[in-house]
Amino acid sequence: xxxxxxxxxxxxxxxxxxxxxxxxxxxxxxxxxxxxxxxxxxxxxxxxxxxxxxxxxxxxxxxxxxxxxxxxxxxxxxxxxxxxxxxxxxxxxxxxxxxxxxxxxxxxxxxxxxxxxxxxxxxxxxxxxxxxxxxxxxxxxxxxxxxxxxxxxxxxxxxxxxxxxxxxxxxxxxxxxxxxxxxxxxxxxxxxxxxxxxxxxxxxxxxxxxxxxxxxxxxxxxxxxxxxxxxxxxxxxxxxxxxxxxxxxxxxxxxxxxxxxxxxxxxxx
Numbered sequence: 001x002x003x004x005x006x007x008x009x010x011x012x013x014x015x016x017x018x019x020x021x022x023x024x025x026x027x028x029x030x031x032x033x034x035x036x037x038x039x040x041x042x043x044x045x046x047x048x049x050x051x052x053x054x055x056x057x058x059x060x061x062x063x064x065x066x067x068x069x070x071x072x073x074x075x076x077x078x079x080x081x082x083x084x085x086x087x088x089x090x091x092x093x094x095x096x097x098x099x100x101x102x103x104x105x106x107x108x109x110x111x112x113x114x115x116x117x118x119x120x121x122x123x124x125x126x127x128x129x130x131x132x133x134x135x136x137x138x139x140x141x142x143x144x145x146x147x148x149x150x151x152x153x154x155x156x157x158x159x160x161x162x163x164x165x166x167x168x169x170x171x172x173x174x175x176x177x178x179x180x181x182x183x184x185x186x187x188x189x190x191x192x193x194x195x196x197x198x199x200x201x202x203x204x205x206x207x208x209x210x211x212x213x214x215x216x217x218x219x220x221x222x223x224x225x226x227x228x229x230x231x232x233x234x235x236x237x238x239x240x241x242x243x244x245x246x247x248x249x250x251x252x253x254x255x256x257x258x259x260x261x262x263x264x265x266x267x268x269x
Contacts, residue, residue: 016193017135021144023189024128025151027091030182031121032155033162034063037175040163044172045110054229055107061225062111066118069218073210074119075126080205083131084196088187090123095183102173134197208254216247 042056051059078086097117104110129148136144166174223240230237 016195017140017144020135020190020193020195021132021147023186023193024087024131025147026182026186027087027124027190028128028148028151029155030091030094030179030186031124032152033159034117034121034179036156036159037163037178040160041167041172041175044167045107048172049104049107049110051107051110055111057225057229058111059107059114062114063118063121065218065221065225066115067121068221069214070119070122071126072213072217074122075130078123078127079130079198082196082198083127083134084190084194086123087127087131087194088190090120090127091183091187091190093120094124095180095187096120098176098179098183102176104173131194131197135195206255206258209251209258212247212251212254216244216251219247220244 038060042051042059045051045059046056074086074090094117097113097120101110101113101117104113129145132144132148133141162178163175166178219240223237223244226234226240227237
């Protein structure tokens with residue numbers, strides 16, 4: 001007697017989906033951990049590299065600024081060219097950035113490598129979630145996404161604890177070097193268990209949309225960061241917010257008229 005195949009079994013990576021989720025979670029921990037583990041190392045960085053208060057702020061904020069600015073754009077590249085590729089490339093870049101940050105001889109190099117880590121993080125985070133959506137059938141997806149959210153929260157929460165434990169025995173750069181073995185595990189395990197997928201109906205590249213979104217988000221996040229240091233009425237903050245309003249407004253206008261929009265406005269209607 002012929003049996004009807006469950007359509008879910010046709011999804012890419014269906015047979016190894018739960019094993020793949022383990023390594024997706026490990027990749028997610030790397031990104032979420034990096035958001036908080038650095039904070040406990042700042043006094044040590046200040047003492048060792050002679051960083052000023054402003055430089056310490058930018059060591060933290062360079063990652064956030066680049067990550068937030070590129071999240072939408074780099075996430076779209078993963079959907080277009082392959083989510084697994086985006087995840088694995090992002091992990092390799094994160095490893096390179098972590099090594100570079102740990103070997104930084106001065107604060108300028110450390111700030112630059114933190115910005116580089118923001119690029120890598122922007123590739124990893126959306127890829128983890130889109131891989132879950134592409135791999136798990138609808139009936140299992142809520143549970144998988146709930147686990148994804150729990151792992152992200154876990155990484156944020158344990159960051160200061162791990163950072164403090166490392167600094168008890170090692171130098172400040174240990175908070176970056178700790179990423180390396182975790183990344184190796186995630187890359188090898190992900191390469192073996194995660195099936196690649198992409199949006200076969202992805203629209204054409206929306207270059208104006210990319211430029212407007214990156215510029216607008218950069219200005220917005222920069223304004224928020226500077227407002228925390230200089231106040232909400234500082235001239236540079238007001239200019240950044242004005243630029244964000246203009247650029248993001250133009251982005252919305254363009255996306256509403258572009259048939260190949262990277263973020264179709266119908267999603268918000």
